[in-house]
Amino acid sequence: MKKSLSISDASRETGLSQKQLRSYEARGYISEPFKVRCGEIAYRRYTAQHIAEIKAFKRFVDEGFTLQAASKKIKEKV
Incomplete structure (x- = not known):
């Protein structure tokens, strides 16, 4: 993987749409x-x-x- 990915590459890599990524980020998930x-x-x-x-x-x-x-679970792992 590259050092960092654009939102379109992140979308392809994770299976979430760009809109979902933006929404989950905005909500703090x-x-x-x-x-x-x-x-x-x-x-x-x-x-x-x-x-x-x-x-x-x-x-x-x-x-x-x-x-x-789900957000709480991933934050507990960090």
Whole structure:
């Protein structure tokens, strides 16, 4: 994997849509990626640690945990 991934690459890697990634980030369910500024625009960049966290979050949700419970479980592991 590259050092960091764009949101579209993170979406492909995790199986979550870009909209879901943005929503879960905004709600605090997953860690905020770091941002790279290019002029007025800030691009999200996801590290391997972000991707692992998102995959774990998705796995818990797929197992039937609520979004809040899945978020709590991944934060307990950190």
